[in-house]
Amino acid sequence: MLFFSYFKDLVGREVTVELKNDLAIRGTLHSVDQYLNIKLENTRVVDQEKYPHMLSVRNCFIRGSVVRYVQLPPDGVDVELLHDATRREARGG
Amino acid sequence: MSWASAEDIYLSTSLANYLDKKVLVLLRDGRKLLGILRSFDQFANAVLEGSCERVIVGDLYSDIPLGLYVIRGENVVLLGELDLEKEELPPHMTHVSAVEIKRAQKAEREATDLKGTIRKRLEFLDLD
Numbered sequence: 001m002l003f004f005s006y007f008k009d010l011v012g013r014e015v016t017v018e019l020k021n022d023l024a025i026r027g028t029l030h031s032v033d034q035y036l037n038i039k040l041e042n043t044r045v046v047d048q049e050k051y052p053h054m055l056s057v058r059n060c061f062i063r064g065s066v067v068r069y070v071q072l073p074p075d076g077v078d079v080e081l082l083h084d085a086t087r088r089e090a091r092g093g
Numbered sequence: 094m095s096w097a098s099a100e101d102i103y104l105s106t107s108l109a110n111y112l113d114k115k116v117l118v119l120l121r122d123g124r125k126l127l128g129i130l131r132s133f134d135q136f137a138n139a140v141l142e143g144s145c146e147r148v149i150v151g152d153l154y155s156d157i158p159l160g161l162y163v164i165r166g167e168n169v170v171l172l173g174e175l176d177l178e179k180e181e182l183p184p185h186m187t188h189v190s191a192v193e194i195k196r197a198q199k200a201e202r203e204a205t206d207l208k209g210t211i212r213k214r215l216e217f218l219d220l221d
Contacts, residue, residue, distance in 0.1 A: 019170060021123070033106040037137070043173075053125050053147060056181045057117055057173030061108055063137050066121070066170045 002089050006082070007032040007070075016046065016071040017062055023051060025060070036064035108133040111174050116141070118164060119171040125149070126162065127175070136166035148194045150201050152186050155194035 011029050017038060018024045024047065027040030039061050045054040102109045111130050118126045118139065128144030140163050145156040175181065189197070 021121075021170060023119075023171075025171075031104060031106045037106045039106045052183050052186060053117065053149060053181075054173070055183060056176045056179040058176040058179075060171055060173035061106060061111070061137070062171050063166070063169050065167070 001034075002085055003036065004032065004034055005085070007036065007038075010072065010076055013073050013076055015040075015073070015076075017067055018069040018071065019062070019066050020068050021066070023054075025054075025062070027060075030059070033064075036067065038062045038064065038067065038070075108137070108139070108172065111172065115175045115177065117147075117171075117173045117175055118169060119173075120164070120168050121170055122168070126159070126164070127156070128159075128162065130172075134166070137169045137172065138166040139164045139169065139172065148198060149186075150194060150197040153189045153194060153197050154182060154186050155189050155191050157191050157194075 007029070011031060013029055014026065015029050016024055016026045017040065023045065025040060025043050025045055027043035030039040030041045032038055039059070041059050043054075043057060043060055045051045048055070097105070097107075108130065112133075114130060115127065116130045118128075118141065120126065125147045126141060126144050127147055128141030130139060131142045132140040140161070142161055144159045144162045146159055148155050148157060
């Protein structure tokens with residue numbers, strides 16, 4: 001549940017989601033769920049030339065199982081907080 | 094059982110707010126389906142009405158009509174709501190018939206196959 005909570009805190013931030021098929025999409029994080037499915041708003045594809053069919057997609061739902069990376073804003077990571085949460089989770093709390 | 098309020102659904106990853114809208118579904122094998130989203134569930138299984146497959150080869154594209162499709166969720170990569178105000182494709186792309194796109198697809202496949210065999214034959218040269 002740690003990463004679910006973590007991503008929930010990032011809602012509203014601008015992220016880039018890279019998929020297993022190498023498609024990279026940038027957009028505002030609208031929501032996440034327990035499977036780490038992601039909804040993005042105001043999306044744009046990083047390599048627009050290569051994926052012309054994505055031109056008119058503004059909002060999208062990405063299935064969690066196809067995500068390779070989520071690139072976060074640099075200030076989106078609070079390492080201290082993440083450390084604490086990880087320890088808590090490891091203790092079973 | 095309690096029902097989520099309309100607001101909860103809007104704020105969640107639920108596909109409910111894409112219902113009855115024209116969507117683009119990207120599949121794991123690279124295919125692109127367009128249609129009206131009529132139903133879905135928690136696995137992203139989805140029902141598309143009036144669907145078609147959009148085949149793109151270079152600057153050519155074609156929409157091949159398919160009808161009513163039930164998509165198994167595990168094959169879904171992405172489900173995107175289409176902005177009807179915006180052009181679906183860049184203006185330099187031309188619409189061609191299903192027959193023509195099939196021909197273009199075949200030519201492209203043969204070209205990549207050929208590239209593969211040439212590479213294979215020259216492998217002993219250690220090009221990389």
